[in-house]
Amino acid sequence: MSSNDLSLPAPGRDLRLLFGIALAAAACLAPFLLGNYALHALIIALIFLLPAHGLNLLVGYTGLLSLAQAAFFGIGAYTSALMAVRFGTPFYLNFVAAGLLAGAIALPLGIPALRLRATSFVMCTLGFVIIGQAIAKNWISLTRGDMGLSGIPKPYFALGPASFTVSGTASFYYLVLVIAAMATVAVLLIVRSAAGRNMIAIRENETLAESVGIPTWRYKLVVFMISAAFAGLGGSVYAHYLTVVSPLTFQMYYSTTMLIIVLGGGAGTISGVVFGSLLFVGLSEALRIAPEVRMIAYGLCLLALVFWFPKGFAPLIDRFWSFLKERK
Amino acid sequence: MLTMIAEQIVNGIVSGSVYAIVAVGMTMIFGVLRAINFAHGEYYMLGTFGAWFAIEYLELPYPVALVIGVIATAVIAVVVGKFVMQRIVGAPPETGVLATLGIALVLQNTVILMFGGGYKFFSGGYIEPVSIFGFTLAEQRVLIIIVCILVFVGLEVIVTYSRIGKAMRAVSQNIECCAVVGIDVPQVALRTFILGACLAALSGVLTAPVNVSVYGGMGEIITFKTLPVIIMGGLGNVRGTFFAAMILGIAESLVATYVGLQFRDTVGFATLMLVLMWRPHGLFSMQARF
Numbered sequence: 237m238s239s240n241d242l243s244l245p246a247p248g249r250d251l252r253l254l255f256g257i258a259l260a261a262a263a264c265l266a267p268f269l270l271g272n273y274a275l276h277a278l279i280i281a282l283i284f285l286l287p288a289h290g291l292n293l294l295v296g297y298t299g300l301l302s303l304a305q306a307a308f309f310g311i312g313a314y315t316s317a318l319m320a321v322r323f324g325t326p327f328y329l330n331f332v333a334a335g336l337l338a339g340a341i342a343l344p345l346g347i348p349a350l351r352l353r354a355t356s357f358v359m360c361t362l363g364f365v366i367i368g369q370a371i372a373k374n375w376i377s378l379t380r381g382d383m384g385l386s387g388i389p390k391p392y393f394a395l396g397p398a399s400f401t402v403s404g405t406a407s408f409y410y411l412v413l414v415i416a417a418m419a420t421v422a423v424l425l426i427v428r429s430a431a432g433r434n435m436i437a438i439r440e441n442e443t444l445a446e447s448v449g450i451p452t453w454r455y456k457l458v459v460f461m462i463s464a465a466f467a468g469l470g471g472s473v474y475a476h477y478l479t480v481v482s483p484l485t486f487q488m489y490y491s492t493t494m495l496i497i498v499l500g501g502g503a504g505t506i507s508g509v510v511f512g513s514l515l516f517v518g519l520s521e522a523l524r525i526a527p528e529v530r531m532i533a534y535g536l537c538l539l540a541l542v543f544w545f546p547k548g549f550a551p552l553i554d555r556f557w558s559f560l561k562e563r564k
Numbered sequence: 565m566l567t568m569i570a571e572q573i574v575n576g577i578v579s580g581s582v583y584a585i586v587a588v589g590m591t592m593i594f595g596v597l598r599a600i601n602f603a604h605g606e607y608y609m610l611g612t613f614g615a616w617f618a619i620e621y622l623e624l625p626y627p628v629a630l631v632i633g634v635i636a637t638a639v640i641a642v643v644v645g646k647f648v649m650q651r652i653v654g655a656p657p658e659t660g661v662l663a664t665l666g667i668a669l670v671l672q673n674t675v676i677l678m679f680g681g682g683y684k685f686f687s688g689g690y691i692e693p694v695s696i697f698g699f700t701l702a703e704q705r706v707l708i709i710i711v712c713i714l715v716f717v718g719l720e721v722i723v724t725y726s727r728i729g730k731a732m733r734a735v736s737q738n739i740e741c742c743a744v745v746g747i748d749v750p751q752v753a754l755r756t757f758i759l760g761a762c763l764a765a766l767s768g769v770l771t772a773p774v775n776v777s778v779y780g781g782m783g784e785i786i787t788f789k790t791l792p793v794i795i796m797g798g799l800g801n802v803r804g805t806f807f808a809a810m811i812l813g814i815a816e817s818l819v820a821t822y823v824g825l826q827f828r829d830t831v832g833f834a835t836l837m838l839v840l841m842w843r844p845h846g847l848f849s850m851q852a853r854f
Contacts, residue, residue: 301658348841354657355600356840359795363833366788370830488788492665499658528681531673538666542659543651 251560263413267406277521278514279409282416283473285513287490288497289423289506290466295495296503297427298459299439301354303491304345304361307368308338308464310486312471314372317385317481327391327402331415331472338468339461346460350453362488369486384482391476412473419466424506426462435459439504467494493517500541502550507557511549571699572817578705578774580813581712585767586786587793587805588719589760595736595800596756599652599660603644603668604764605787609780611637611765612686612772613675619688626688630769637765638758640671645754645761653753654739668787676780689773704773711770715763716806723802732756736800785829792836796847804848811835811847 267275287305294300312334319330349360372379379385391402391411402411426432437445438452446452475481493516501512519537523530541548590604615633618624624632644667652660690703723729731752734742742749764786772778793812797804812832820828839847 295658301661348837352840352844355594355799356795356844356846358600358661359791359833360837360840362788362791363837366833367830370827374824374826488784496662499662503658528673528677531669532677535666535669535673538662538669539648542663542666546655546659 252557255560267409272405275405275409277518279405279412279477280521281514281517282409282412283470283477284494284497284517285416285510286419286470286473287463287467287494288501288509288513289419290463290470291494292498292503292506292509293423293426293435293459293466294463295498296505296509297432297435297439298456299442300350300456300460301358301495302361302460302463303358303488303495304349304364305463305467305494306486306488306490307361307364308342308467309471309474309490309494310365310368310372310481310483311338311341312468313475313481313485314379314385314471315468316472317388317475318378320388320476321385324389327476330476331469334472335465335469338471339465342461342464343457346457346464350456350460362491365486365488365491369483372483372486379483382483384480384484386480388475388479388481390479408477412477415469415473419469420506420510427506431455436504493520496538496541500538500545500548502548502553505548505550505553507553508548508550511553515549568821569818572821573814574699574701575705576814576817577810578701578708578813579816580810581708582767582771583786583789583793583813584712584806584809585715585770586764587790587797587809588716588802589763590790591794591797591800591802591805592719592732592756593649593760594794596732596753597649597652597660599649599655599657599664600791601760602661602664602787603671603783604664604760604790605783605785606668606671607637607641607761607764607783608768608786609675609783610640610671610768611762612768612778612782613679613780614765615688615769615772616684616686616778619686620684626690626773629688630766633769634762634765638762641758641761642754644671645757649757650750650754653749668783672780672783679780681780683777683779686772686776686778691773702774704770708770708774711766715766716802719802728752728755789829789832792832796836796839798846798848801846801848804846808847 262269266278270278287309290308291302291305294302315334315337316330319325319333320327325333345364349357349364352360373381375381390408402408427435434445434450434455437448437450438455442452471485474485497512497516498509500516501510502508516537520530520534523533545551586604586608589607590601593599593601593604611633613633614636615626615629618629618632619626622632648663648667652663690707692703693700694703694706695701696706723733731742731747734747735749735752739749742752768786789812790809793808794805796811797806797808812835815835816828816831819831
């Protein structure tokens with residue numbers, strides 16, 4: 237940042253509030269402005285925002301590169317799907333259970349994994365995804381194996397006597413929008429708190445953080461669990477949106493997509509991750525017509541991103557933000 | 565019973581040899597670039613496709629196709645190395661992960677776009693059975709074991725005695741000091757990368773007659789199988805990689821026979837996690853270097 241505090245107060249009004257209102261209005265009006273397919277892409281982007289927020293806490297704030305998100309995403313999806321199909325429980329129960337279970341499973345996995353150093357940790361987290369997929373494929377009595385679980389009901393709420401079902405694309409969009417907004421606020425609160433600053437301290441220098449009394453081991457473990465819980469929540473919404481889950485929910489491709497959202501958008505920034513999920517998931521859904529070309533374009537985008545925008549889009553967003561603030 | 569176990573172990577040694585040849589390239593690339601090459605299996609796939617193309621379209625015999633497969637991969641590796649891998653030297657670890665993932669996507673889908681995503685039949689190689697020490701094996705499998713031994717002896721000699729081998733070891737120890745004493749680090753990185761890619765391609769062409777089918781997505785599985793091998797062997801450790809690959813190959817073949825074929829592909833990562841809990845630096849490294 238430049239020495240803004242020395243310069244004279246800039247002419248013109250602070251446009252940040254106005255921009256925020258415009259963005260919120262656009263988000264609320266999206267179903268009326270967009271076609272069905274674009275709305276679908278937007279829903280997927282918002283669903284992926286949840287695991288991406290979790291991963292951002294891990295990669296961007298605590299400095300642990302992980303590929304495990306798809307495993308917890310899958311656990312969340314299966315938990316939610318099984319509860320809905322077997323017991324017919326309402327959506328909010330499945331949703332909370334998916335998050336809690338994913339977070340709880342992260343504890344026994346995190347204890348051995350977090351003892352490892354950088355590269356080994358990455359490989360170990362990749363292993364969770366591969367083993368998760370194998371379990372989903374082979375525990376046939378529970379998961380029906382490769383056939384997957386189908387007929388997962390659309391989100392249905394029951395509070396006392398009143399109950400309603402979220403069925404259309406537009407109403408599903410509003411549901412996801414609310415969930416994504418709540419998740420964003422939650423992450424913002426975590427990051428702004430003292431715990432968030434401790435996480436950044438661990439990212440910058442773990443030994444130093446330890447020496448000033450931050451319990452680094454406990455922090456890393458808790459952040460790993462929180463990030464898994466976010467992934468589980470995302471998986472739950474995903475299962476209810478697509479109404480089917482299969483072992484392919486545990487795929488490496490999802491982990492890399494989430495990693496790309498975080499690193500491409502800007503690790504360690506909230507706005508960057510939101511922007512990244514809209515850009516990368518939206519873009520890749522839009523290119524779905526030609527799958528091979530889509531993947532090639534995706535790969536080339538990755539390379540361009542790595543070498544031309546090594547910090548992701550965060551610097552651009554920063555500049556835009558200060559432009560709104562100062563308007564010089 | 566005992567002969568059956570022995571047979572499975574021999575089979576395991578064959579697949580272990582395949583993994584070893586691929587993994588040793590990956591581990592050497594890691595040593596020099598400090599980057600996990602997530603695209604490494606794709607060079608295995610490219611080599612196989614090169615050879616398949618030579619046999620199917622140019623109607624060349626298998627040995628010539630083998631050379632063509634490896635050379636085609638080398639050419640692609642030069643391009644990728646020049647434009648991407650050289651830039652990874654000294655970059656943060658995320659850069660390596662994302663860049664190589666990007667390359668994997670591009671290579672794999674370009675091949676699928678050109679040749680279609682379906683399975684192709686690989687005709688060629690030496691599939692006549694021979695009998696050695698009471699075991700009946702396809703000639704190709706014997707060839708794989710022999711080539712694997714030759715590759716490792718050759719690499720041991722190169723890494724220990726040749727100029728480029730010494731430079732590789734030096735770069736894997738300390739990049740700044742190498743630059744100070746005048747070692748051309750990007751050049752060493754490029755050559756290591758091309759060598760690694762060619763070894764992967766060689767392994768691919770050697771395995772193709774055994775696996776029979778060739779398809780665009782085959783590289784990904786190989787990448788996922790070699791990743792645990794290089795970690796278990798200790799990153800950058802050539803000898804460790806050899807033994808880790810053999811352990812994985814034998815474990816896989818025993819699990820496939822006695823536990824169930826569907827669990828074969830998880831053996832690698834399951835073993836890796838157990839090993840890492842017990843020895844966080846891998847089986848064959850005294851201390852963590854990376």
